[in-house]
Amino acid sequence: MTEKRIVVLTGAGISAESGVRTFRDNNGLWEEHAVEDVATPRAWLRDAGVVWRFYQARRRQLLEVEPNGAHVALANLQSKFEHVTLVTQNVDDLHERGGSTEVIHMHGELRTLRCEASGRNEVRMQTQDLADDFLFCTCCELPSRLRPDIVWFGEVPMQMSEIYNAVESCDLFIVVGSSGHVYPAANLVHAANQNGAHTVLVNLEHPINADAFKEIHIGKAGELLPRLVEEWTSNRS
Ligand code: APR
Numbered sequence: 001m002t003e004k005r006i007v008v009l010t011g012a013g014i015s016a017e018s019g020v021r022t023f024r025d026n027n028g029l030w031e032e033h034a035v036e037d038v039a040t041p042r043a044w045l046r047d048a049g050v051v052w053r054f055y056q057a058r059r060r061q062l063l064e065v066e067p068n069g070a071h072v073a074l075a076n077l078q079s080k081f082e083h084v085t086l087v088t089q090n091v092d093d094l095h096e097r098g099g100s101t102e103v104i105h106m107h108g109e110l111r112t113l114r115c116e117a118s119g120r121n122e123v124r125m126q127t128q129d130l131a132d133d134f135l136f137c138t139c140c141e142l143p144s145r146l147r148p149d150i151v152w153f154g155e156v157p158m159q160m161s162e163i164y165n166a167v168e169s170c171d172l173f174i175v176v177g178s179s180g181h182v183y184p185a186a187n188l189v190h191a192a193n194q195n196g197a198h199t200v201l202v203n204l205e206h207p208i209n210a211d212a213f214k215e216i217h218i219g220k221a222g223e224l225l226p227r228l229v230e231e232w233t234s235n236r237s
Contacts, residue, residue: 003081003082003083004081004083004171004172005083005166005170005171005172006077006083006084006085006170006171006172006174007084007085007087007166007167007170007172007188007192007197008084008085008087008174008175008176009087009088009173009175009178009185009188010074010086010087010088010089010090010095010175010178011088011089011090011176011177011178011179011185012089012090012178013178013203013204013221014068014070014071014074014088014090014094014176014177014221014225015065015068015090015092015094015177016177016204016221017068017070017220017221017222018065018066018067018068018071018094019064020061020065020090020092020094022177022179023179033054037050037051038050038051038055039051039054039150039152039153040152040153040154041154041155042154043152044147044152048134048147051148052132052134052148053132055110055148055150056130056131056132058091058110059110059111059129059130060130062092062093062110062111062125063130065092065094066094066097067094067095067097067098067099068094068098068221068222069222069223069226070176070177070221070222070224070225070226071095071097071098071099071100072226073225073226073228073229074225074229075095075098076099076233077229077232077233078099078100079099080233085102085104085163085170086100086102086103086104087103087104087163087166087185087188088103088104088105088107089106089107089178089182089185090105090107091107091109091110091150092110093109093110093111104158104159104162104163105158106151106157106158106160106163106185107150107151107158108149108150108151108158109121109149109150110148110149110150111123111125112124112149113135113137113146113147113148114147114148114149115137115140115144115146116137116144116145116146117137117144118137118139118140118144120137120139121149122137122138122139124146134146157185160184163188164188167188167191167192167195167197168191168192168194169195170192170195170197171197171198172197172198173188173189173192173197173199173200174199174201174202175188175189175199175201175202175203175213176201176202176203176221176225177203177204177221178203178207179203179207179208180207180208180210181207181208186208186209189209190212193212193214198214198215199213199214199215200213200214200215200216200228201213201216202217202225203216203217203218203221204218204219204220204221205218206218
């Protein structure tokens with residue numbers, strides 16, 4: 001039997017039990033911050049200081065949170081199957097710290113910052129990189145200001161052709177902790193269904209695209225995912 005090809009797409013819900021706020025739950029980030037004030041290119045042009053301080057606070061929070069059982073369960077899944085593509089909408093580094101490798105961050109990452117002149121990104125997570133002053137690149141002769149390495153609303157998500165290639169050829173497509181509000185991520189389950197993949201959802205409540213999933217598990221990812229991965233990998237060495 002050919003090796004099963006698996007694609008996992010995670011959203012903010014997988015990091016919720018680590019203490020990272022989601023976006024659209026009660027007390028979510030978008031309840032306190034208007035998207036257009038902190039997560040759009042226009043916001044950056046209009047008042048870069050407000051945007052910068054919003055992301056610096058979220059970058060500092062990375063030092064205070066730890067991966068939870070759901071992140072570790074996905075790392076276990078990757079270790080047991082050869083073809084697991086892990087795609088995340090999250091910008092935290094909890095998948096990597098939970099043991100996952102080759103994570104595709106389609107909405108960017110908090111750990112890295114992007115040079116406004118060259119577009120190159122660099123990891124900047126030292127103490128001196130986490131204050132509220134703007135930071136400057138190390139790649140240009142005359143250092144240029146760095147911006148958050150985040151895909152803002154209206155910008156193009158990363159590595160979409162790689163993501164669609166994986167989704168259109170997978171046997172199993174699993175979504176964990178996403179409300180299905182944001183495209184193109186919310187469209188991936190439809191692409192998986194079109195290719196005949198089995199589609200599984202693990203989420204605290206029914207998201208708006210719940211009908212697209214063949215199998216649904218409602219509950220906390222930190223509790224459900226370790227058991228599900230145990231089940232999916234039980235007959236594998
Ligand atoms: N376990 C499983 N699911 C959970 C948990 C949990 N412990 N806690 C919350 N959830 C679910 C919520 O029910 C919700 O459906 O996770 C989902 C989180 O949805 P959102 O806050 O909308 O986050 P997400 O779907 O990742 O948002 C997508 O929108 O704002 C942009 O770029 C941002 O990447 C983000 C994108």
